[in-house]
Amino acid sequence: MENRRSKTRRLFRPNDYVVIFAFVVIAILLIVFLSPIFWMVSTAFKDKGEYFTYPPVYLPKKLDFSHFFRGLKLGGAKGIQDTLIVAAATTALSMVIGSLAAYSLARFRIGGKHFAFWILSIRMMPPVASVLPLFLFYRFLKILDTYEALIITYTIFNIPFAVWMLKGFFEELPVELEEAALVDGCGRLRAFYKIALPLIAPGLVATALFCFMFSWNEFFFALILTRSNVTPVTVVIAGMIGGHEILWAEISAVAAMASIPIIVLAIFLQRYLVRGLTLGAVKG
Amino acid sequence: MEENRRASFSFNLEKQIPLLFVLPCLIVLLAVSVFPFLYSLWLSFSKWELGMGQRSPTFAWFSNYARLFSDDRFWGSMENMAEVLVFGVGAQLLIGLGVALLLNRPFRGRSWITTLFLLPMMICPVVVGCNWKMIYHYSYGPLNHILGLIGVEGGLNWLGSSDLALPSIIIADTWEWMPFVMIVLLAGLQSIPVELYEAAKVDGASRWQVFWYITLPSLKTIIIIVVLIRLMDTFKLFDLVTLLTQGGPASASETISYFNYLTGFKFFNMGYAAALAYIQLAIIIIIASVFLRFLKKEEGG
Numbered sequence: 001m002e003n004r005r006s007k008t009r010r011l012f013r014p015n016d017y018v019v020i021f022a023f024v025v026i027a028i029l030l031i032v033f034l035s036p037i038f039w040m041v042s043t044a045f046k047d048k049g050e051y052f053t054y055p056p057v058y059l060p061k062k063l064d065f066s067h068f069f070r071g072l073k074l075g076g077a078k079g080i081q082d083t084l085i086v087a088a089a090t091t092a093l094s095m096v097i098g099s100l101a102a103y104s105l106a107r108f109r110i111g112g113k114h115f116a117f118w119i120l121s122i123r124m125m126p127p128v129a130s131v132l133p134l135f136l137f138y139r140f141l142k143i144l145d146t147y148e149a150l151i152i153t154y155t156i157f158n159i160p161f162a163v164w165m166l167k168g169f170f171e172e173l174p175v176e177l178e179e180a181a182l183v184d185g186c187g188r189l190r191a192f193y194k195i196a197l198p199l200i201a202p203g204l205v206a207t208a209l210f211c212f213m214f215s216w217n218e219f220f221f222a223l224i225l226t227r228s229n230v231t232p233v234t235v236v237i238a239g240m241i242g243g244h245e246i247l248w249a250e251i252s253a254v255a256a257m258a259s260i261p262i263i264v265l266a267i268f269l270q271r272y273l274v275r276g277l278t279l280g281a282v283k284g
Numbered sequence: 285m286e287e288n289r290r291a292s293f294s295f296n297l298e299k300q301i302p303l304l305f306v307l308p309c310l311i312v313l314l315a316v317s318v319f320p321f322l323y324s325l326w327l328s329f330s331k332w333e334l335g336m337g338q339r340s341p342t343f344a345w346f347s348n349y350a351r352l353f354s355d356d357r358f359w360g361s362m363e364n365m366a367e368v369l370v371f372g373v374g375a376q377l378l379i380g381l382g383v384a385l386l387l388n389r390p391f392r393g394r395s396w397i398t399t400l401f402l403l404p405m406m407i408c409p410v411v412v413g414c415n416w417k418m419i420y421h422y423s424y425g426p427l428n429h430i431l432g433l434i435g436v437e438g439g440l441n442w443l444g445s446s447d448l449a450l451p452s453i454i455i456a457d458t459w460e461w462m463p464f465v466m467i468v469l470l471a472g473l474q475s476i477p478v479e480l481y482e483a484a485k486v487d488g489a490s491r492w493q494v495f496w497y498i499t500l501p502s503l504k505t506i507i508i509i510v511v512l513i514r515l516m517d518t519f520k521l522f523d524l525v526t527l528l529t530q531g532g533p534a535s536a537s538e539t540i541s542y543f544n545y546l547t548g549f550k551f552f553n554m555g556y557a558a559a560l561a562y563i564q565l566a567i568i569i570i571i572a573s574v575f576l577r578f579l580k581k582e583e584g585g
Contacts, residue, residue, distance in 0.1 A: 022386050029383060030400060036459065037403055039426060040415045051418075056426045101309035108302035119309070122317050126520055126568060128544040129561035132327070132554065133320030156317050159309055188301045217408045219523045224549055234410040238527060241414055248418060255411040266406035267399060274471045281509050282468055 044068070044252035051248045067249040068257065074240065074247070076254035079233030083258075086147055086232060087215035090154040094211050095204070097155075098162025103192055105163065106170035107178075116167070120279070123160035127220050130156075135224060145227040153221050158211040161279065165210070168280040169203030170196060206272040209265050216262055233258045328558035335552030348559035358560070360535055361543040364450055368521060368539060372454045372461075373514045377507070379458070380465030385499075387466075388473040398470070405463040413527025416456040417443070420528070446536035449529045453537055456524050461517070465510050472506035473499070505582050512575040519568055540564060 043051055045064050050057040072080075101119075104110050138149045177199070178191045186194070197204065219234040226235060237258065240251045266273065274282050297304075328348055332341035352358050387398055404412065419427050420442035428439030442452045476499065484494050522541045525531060531538035531546070538546075544564070548557030 022389075026383075026386050026397065029386075030397065033401060033404060033459065033462075035426075036412075036415050036419055037407070039419060040411070043418060052424055054423055054429070056424055056429050058426070097308045097312060100305040104302045104305035110302045110306055115306075119313065122313055124516060124568065124572065125317075125321075126541065126561065126564050127522075128520075128541050128548075128557075129324065129565050130317065130320060132548050132557055132561060133324040134316070135549075136323070136554075137316070137320055152316055156312065159312060163309065188298055192305075217410075219410045219526075220520075220545075223526075224545075234408060237410050237414055241417060241527060251414055252418075255408075255414055259407045259411050262408055263403065263406045266402070270399060270402070273402070274468050277464060278468060278509060278513060281513075282471055282506055 040252050040255060043248055044256050046249050046252075048247075048249065064249075067247075067253040070247075071250040071253040071257070074250055074254075075231060075236045076233065076250075076257065079231050079236035079254070080258065082147070082230050083216055083233045086150045086154065086230075087212050089147070089151045090158055090215045091208050091211040093151065093155045094158035094162045095208050098159050098207070099166050099197065099204070100192075101159070102163045102166035103170055103196060106167045107175070116164075119160045119163050123157055123279070131221060131224050134221075138225065144225060145229045147230055149225045150222060150230065150232070153225060154215045154218060158214060161214070162207050162211060164279050165207040165276065166200070166203065168275070169200040169207075173199055203272075206269055206276065209269050210272075210276045213262055213265055213269075216258075324558045325562065327555055328562050330555045330558075332554040333552070334554050341555060344555065348556050349563075351556060352559060352563060357535055357538070357543060358540075361538045361540045364536075364538060365519070365521075365540045367450060368454055368457065369515060369518055371451075372457045373511060373518060375454070375458045376462045376465045376514060377511060379462045380510075381469055381503075383462070383466045384469040384473055385495075387470055398467070402463045402467060404460050405467075407460075409460065409523040410527060412456065412460050413524050416452070416459075416524075417528055420452055443529050444533060446533050449533060449537035453521075453524050453528055453539075456528065457518070457521065460524075461514060465514065468506060468510045469503065472503050476502045505579065508575055508579050508582065512572065515571055515575075516568060519564060 042058065042060055044067055045060040045062075046057060046067075047060065047064060050060055105116055134149075134153055135144070138144045143149045173196060178195050181191045181195050182188070217234065218232070219238065222232040222235050223238065226232065231239075233254070237251060237255055240247065240254070269276065327341060329343060329345060330341035331344035331347065332338055383401060387394060387401070407415075419425050422428065422439060422441050422444060425442075427442070428436075431439060440448060442448050480498050480502070481494065484498055489497070520541055521539050522545065525537060525539050525542045529537040531542050535543070540560070541564070544557055544560045547553050547560060
């Protein structure tokens with residue numbers, strides 16, 4: 001008995017209780033934080049009778065994938081397609097324009113510190129302040145409810161992000177490599193795309209994925225600048241909730257399909273997450 | 285001769301490269317952001333009630349800004365905003381710091397657990413809204429069911445009562461953004477030099493002392509940055525309000541950005557909406573400059 005007791009004492013030193021306590025807290029928090037996600041996934045598989053009942057059904061009886069297809073038919077497919085087009089075009093545009101500007105800012109300090117901060121401040125603007133003039137502007141150009149309107153809008157807000165992120169990556173790159181190339185008679189443009197760009201490839205990929213993610217998740221501008229012609233998936237989901245009859249299983253299915261690509265991207269980006277979401281303020 | 289001219293031409297082009305590289309960025313930002321901003325600044329001094337059939341704006345001095353002061357709905361939305369800022373961002377900071385401290389020790393599966401904690405933030409915000417709409421549902425939602433199991437009879441009318449609508453939004457917002465605060469603070473914790481902790485251990489400092497005198501001061505800068513980012517984002521809070529309550533019941537959970545949206549795109553009072561937007565811009569600039577001053581002081585000292 002005595003012996004066993006000392007053994008347990010050896011197994012659980014006072015410090016270990018703290019560790020065990022920490023694990024229990026982590027486990028409880030994890031359950032609390034993940035249960036809403038569990039609810040979404042399980043609802044996507046529920047039968048109509050299973051989501052309008054009391055007590056609520058936590059686990060559907062069978063895995064019914066039909067809601068995914070019905071959800072796609074109810075606008076989900078068009079939504080995902082439109083979101084994909086807008087996000088891809090926005091990302092490409094912001095990356096081309098952003099990387100050139102970022103290179104110039106990092107290497108030549110063009111315009112000094114103020115110019116860089118001015119670019120950043122555009123991203124800080126509250127969207128409500130910019131949506132009104134943009135709306136009137138697009139109405140004047142007759143491009144409301146088109147891909148162009150969303151692509152232009154998202155590009156405006158992604159360029160400052162891309163410039164700041166890429167500026168950071170370029171600044172971390174030693175100048176000597178490009179200088180050597182310049183001495184060898186290579187032009188600045190070639191030095192830029194043959195040497196500097198390939199060397200920051202991971203940074204480029206991370207920045208591009210962030211731009212894609214921001215455009216994918218955007219709702220405010222999408223809601224105001226589109227009607228029926230272009231329907232990004234976020235607007236489709238919001239519309240399904242506002243509808244006459246709320247089809248929770250179909251909504252959850254579309255919601256899950258709209259979230260999964262972004263979750264995968266974000267997990268992929270985890271190393272750059274802190275840096276991206278703080279605009280490089282915290283290097284992580 | 286020919287050769288020479290080409291050389292001088294390419295030399296000039298080479299010299300202009302810094303400018304040429306920023307030119308596309310400059311043009312896009314000037315054309316589609318600065319111009320509209322100036323236009324809406326002018327609009328904020330104009331009367332343009334598109335909803336009342338007024339076809340073009342007329343100059344109206346400060347009438348839109350004057351109206352703000354007597355508009356109860358505006359002040360109500362500001363009050364709601366302040367509540368979200370204090371309680372929402374406050375809760376995110378406290379829980380985020382707690383979880384970051386828990387995760388800031390080496391154990392098996394730590395990176396997986398960190399990733400799991402990040403999931404709420406990775407989900408598209410509209411999906412977060414639709415998810416919580418189900419959870420809060422008065423009769424069929426799991427939240428009221430679970431509350432019933434632990435003895436809260438009858439359930440709470442989360443989204444439908446004016447007392448609970450705003451707290452519901454705050455809870456959902458905290459759920460979504462705590463992970464962001466957590467991961468940034470975790471990055472901050474991991475950049476604290478180990479020597480500091482070792483020195484404290486040698487001096488026989490208690491856990492609490494280590495936290496109070498080493499961890500917290502080292503995190504100060506990062507806490508300022510993360511709170512600033514969250515404050516600015518919370519000002520934009522729109523998705524959750526739209527999906528969960530649409531500002532209701534009445535305007536109990538209307539935030540400033542949602543009220544602004546209604547003014548511009550439901551009531552079509554363009555001049556007033558522009559003035560509202562500029563007031564927000566002014567507040568954001570003030571908050572940001574206060575924080576940046578703090579930051580400078582921290583970095584200087």
